[in-house]
Amino acid sequence: MDYEDACEATVTREEARREIESHSCSFEEFIRDAGDQPTYRGSTVLNWLGY
Numbered sequence: 001m002d003y004e005d006a007c008e009a010t011v012t013r014e015e016a017r018r019e020i021e022s023h024s025c026s027f028e029e030f031i032r033d034a035g036d037q038p039t040y041r042g043s044t045v046l047n048w049l050g051y
Helices: 003-008 013-022 029-034 042-049
Strands: 010-012 039-041
Touching: 003 013, 010 013, 010 029, 010 042, 013 029, 013 039, 013 042, 029 042
Parallel strands: none
Antiparallel strands: 010 039
């Protein structure tokens, strides 16, 4: 998957948690910033990670 595809993807809460924690970041902090949702846009996760 390339960056553009990743931005357009919809990911589950668990997929977002795994990706964020794989970058040694706090999922709880992500939740405070992005809200506690069942799914997220890939762009939300990537932007939060600084990509």
